Amino acid sequence: MTTESNRRRFLRNVTLGSVAVGGVLPLAACGSDDDTPAPEAPKVSYQHGVASGDPQSDRVILWTRVTPAADGEVPVSWEVASDAQFATIVKSGSTTTNAARDYTVKVDVTGLAAATRYHYRFAVGAQRSPAGSTKTLPTGNVDTVRLAVFSCSNYPAGYFNVYADAALRNDLDASVHLGDYIYEYGVGGYASDTAATLGRLSVPPTETIQLADYRRRYAQYRTDADLQALHAAMPMIAVWDDHEIANDTWKNGAENHTEGTEGKFADRRAAAIQAYHEWMPTRLPDAARPEKIYRSFDFGNLLSLHMLDTRNIGRDQQVDVTAYLQGLAHDPARQLLGAEQNTWLATQLQTSKGQWQVLGQQVLMSRMSIPASVAQDPGVATMTAYLTALQTPAGARTPEQAALVAQPKIPYNLDAWDGYPAARDAVLAAVKANDRNLVVLAGDTHNAWASDLTDSTGQVVGVEFATSSVSSPGFEVYLPTVPPAQLGGAFPMLIDDLVYADTSRRGYLVLKATAQEVRADFVFVNTIASHTYQAVVGQSLRTLPGAGNRKVVPVA
Numbered sequence: 411m412t413t414e415s416n417r418r419r420f421l422r423n424v425t426l427g428s429v430a431v432g433g434v435l436p437l438a439a440c441g442s443d444d445d446t447p448a449p450e451a452p453k454v455s456y457q458h459g460v461a462s463g464d465p466q467s468d469r470v471i472l473w474t475r476v477t478p479a480a481d482g483e484v485p486v487s488w489e490v491a492s493d494a495q496f497a498t499i500v501k502s503g504s505t506t507t508n509a510a511r512d513y514t515v516k517v518d519v520t521g522l523a524a525a526t527r528y529h530y531r532f533a534v535g536a537q538r539s540p541a542g543s544t545k546t547l548p549t550g551n552v553d554t555v556r557l558a559v560f561s562c563s564n565y566p567a568g569y570f571n572v573y574a575d576a577a578l579r580n581d582l583d584a585s586v587h588l589g590d591y592i593y594e595y596g597v598g599g600y601a602s603d604t605a606a607t608l609g610r611l612s613v614p615p616t617e618t619i620q621l622a623d624y625r626r627r628y629a630q631y632r633t634d635a636d637l638q639a640l641h642a643a644m645p646m647i648a649v650w651d652d653h654e655i656a657n658d659t660w661k662n663g664a665e666n667h668t669e670g671t672e673g674k675f676a677d678r679r680a681a682a683i684q685a686y687h688e689w690m691p692t693r694l695p696d697a698a699r700p701e702k703i704y705r706s707f708d709f710g711n712l713l714s715l716h717m718l719d720t721r722n723i724g725r726d727q728q729v730d731v732t733a734y735l736q737g738l739a740h741d742p743a744r745q746l747l748g749a750e751q752n753t754w755l756a757t758q759l760q761t762s763k764g765q766w767q768v769l770g771q772q773v774l775m776s777r778m779s780i781p782a783s784v785a786q787d788p789g790v791a792t793m794t795a796y797l798t799a800l801q802t803p804a805g806a807r808t809p810e811q812a813a814l815v816a817q818p819k820i821p822y823n824l825d826a827w828d829g830y831p832a833a834r835d836a837v838l839a840a841v842k843a844n845d846r847n848l849v850v851l852a853g854d855t856h857n858a859w860a861s862d863l864t865d866s867t868g869q870v871v872g873v874e875f876a877t878s879s880v881s882s883p884g885f886e887v888y889l890p891t892v893p894p895a896q897l898g899g900a901f902p903m904l905i906d907d908l909v910y911a912d913t914s915r916r917g918y919l920v921l922k923a924t925a926q927e928v929r930a931d932f933v934f935v936n937t938i939a940s941h942t943y944q945a946v947v948g949q950s951l952r953t954l955p956g957a958g959n960r961k962v963v964p965v966a
């Protein structure tokens with residue numbers, strides 16, 4: 411598998427490289443009927459690949475970025491073909507770009523056929539971009555939908571083998587990115603111990619704060635061949651998490667933002683959001699409100715995907731453990747989505763056609779409460795003491811063991827839905843009211859999880875499949891004394907609703923939906939420190955439709 415992967419990677423790189431530099435014809439004749447020579451096209455190069463995104467049944471966003479030899483307006487033409495050789499062009503057009511949009515190019519191509527694969531490319535004069543492949547959404551009855559789900563791709567932390575592996579598949583309808591597509595830190599910041607060795611020091615070297623910083627950071631990430639390959643292979647449906655702005659973002663601030671020295675948070679957020687939409691193949695639901703990113707995608711009658719924003723638009727500030735123990739997180743007015751998004755989601759859950767209702771969002775929704783003794787001192791000793799007490803028959807427990815079993819459990823991460831229990835109950839109530847089959851996708855934690863989703867009454871309402879990271883480190887870094895297999899095995903015993911955990915491997919999730927089930931394959935790579943890697947499906951789980959079946963179960 412490794413050898414084959416490398417061979418295909420080589421072929422892919424050769425193909426992309428040769429297209430970009432070859433002597434090629436212009437996409438369209440000039441059509442001039444006088445002798446005036448056509449103005450010479452500006453000299454450009456394509457250093458950041460191509461991308462597509464936000465597919466609907468009749469349209470898709472196409473994206474590229476040109477790097478001009480000199481500043482100025484750049485005319486860019488584009489074409490969409492039904493075949494990889496571009497023998498049959500079905501759509502074409504032209505646009506312009508300039509420094510005001512960082513020379514990014516974004517076209518919303520309409521009038522396409524549903525459930526159809528298309529090929530696309532751009533040109534400036536005779537200078538053609540690499541080609542990309544994309545696919546529109548299906549309508550009506552649909553047999554199967556397959557999505558690759560990603561989060562937390564940290565350039566200095568390692569190679570993007572996770573993207574490379576997904577890009578090599580040919581069975582995916584789209585990729586879904588749940589955020590932390592970039593990280594804001596400077597050189598020497600989070601998870602960058604091996605960045606110099608890997609040749610992946612952050613650009614710019616400082617933390618991203620201004621618009622120009624975020625633009626340069628996206629540009630660096632998009633030079634990555636594996637990320638370019640993923641974007642060129644399939645459409646992406648993306649939302650931001652916190653690091654597209656700053657760590658632990660909420661609506662009016664972030665843990666990693668200091669107003670005194672780093673300017674107004676609102677200015678930083680606006681810059682980050684502008685760069686995000688310039689560089690990502692997103693379609694704004696409301697052009698006047700770039701901060702509004704929540705939106706839906708219907709894969710016929712089979713699956714409706716609702717992409718949510720749990721960070722920017724409505725989140726109240728996080729509480730700390732002390733405040734949580736005082737009950738402050740349980741304020742019924744506390745918001746994670748915000749009132750407007752909450753109302754919108756309730757309407758989507760009521761009216762959208764998908765047999766499966768899938769929430770594409772950032773932070774863990776499941777209840778992740780762990781015993782207080784483990785939360786306060788995580789390690790082998792506290793876990794073993796608790797699990798030993800738990801497995802000892804009640805009548806045989808020592809007083810100390812009885813106290814361990816009786817102690818309260820507290821959420822391990824108050825930056826997740828656990829810090830907003832009323833907001834979680836509101837979403838789950840809407841799911842219950844509409845008798846929906848719910849699958850929640852999550853990222854953010856850098857670990858893989860599968861959980862039953864329960865509301866505050868203890869009723870199981872749906873399931874959550876949470877993907878590991880592309881490259882950011884997981885618990886293996888924070889709990890280095892606990893063997894990974896032991897830690898992964900212990901978590902489901904410590905946490906009531908948790909069914910599965912892998913806390914040491916980088917990976918992605920393949921979600922396969924049919925009328926009979928939604929199956930989650932947790933794919934892991936064995937290294938991000940070398941371009942030579944092996945990928946395995948580490949675990950497969952599923953959920954079945956219908957009341958009484960809405961929980962995580964083994965695959966058949």
Ligand SMILES: [Fe+2]
Pocket residue numbers: 561562590653854855856882
């Ligand atoms: Fe992350």
